Amino acid sequence: xxxxxxxxxxxxxxxxxxxxxxxxxxxxxxxxxxxxxxxxxxxxxxxxxxxxxxxxxxxxxxxxxxxxxxxxxxxxxxxxxxxxxxxxxxxxxxxxxxxxxxxxxxxxxxxxxxxxxxxxxxxx
Numbered sequence: 001x002x003x004x005x006x007x008x009x010x011x012x013x014x015x016x017x018x019x020x021x022x023x024x025x026x027x028x029x030x031x032x033x034x035x036x037x038x039x040x041x042x043x044x045x046x047x048x049x050x051x052x053x054x055x056x057x058x059x060x061x062x063x064x065x066x067x068x069x070x071x072x073x074x075x076x077x078x079x080x081x082x083x084x085x086x087x088x089x090x091x092x093x094x095x096x097x098x099x100x101x102x103x104x105x106x107x108x109x110x111x112x113x114x115x116x117x118x119x120x121x122x123x124x
Contacts, residue, residue: 004052005041006059007034010066017055017062018045023078024058071098085111 013030064070
């Protein structure tokens with residue numbers, strides 16, 4: 001399956017999505033200018049092609065979220081390329097109710113890692 005990407009504007013700035021028919025593999029939060037974001041995506045996902053229909057729903061949901069019209073997501077995520085550590089972090093983060101905040105210390109305790117060892121999110 002060939003990866004595709006989408007770059008779109010929300011109130012805080014430019015966002016990006018990368019994925020394929022299995023689901024969204026990466027979400028790039030606002031922070032880069034459009035062309036810098038495009039270069040980063042193409043660097044991290046060589047051969048990634050432009051917009052595809054399977055990313056449209058995820059893009060729509062994220063736009064609605066940043067417009068204050070969505071608090072739950074239905075987009076499919078493809079976690080096949082993430083480490084076991086990242087999956088553990090995601091599973092705990094996904095239990096936090098909308099609008100609530102947690103600390104990194106809370107997260108570290110929930111996943112059973114000392115807080116000073118949770119800085120490298122690419123752990124295996």
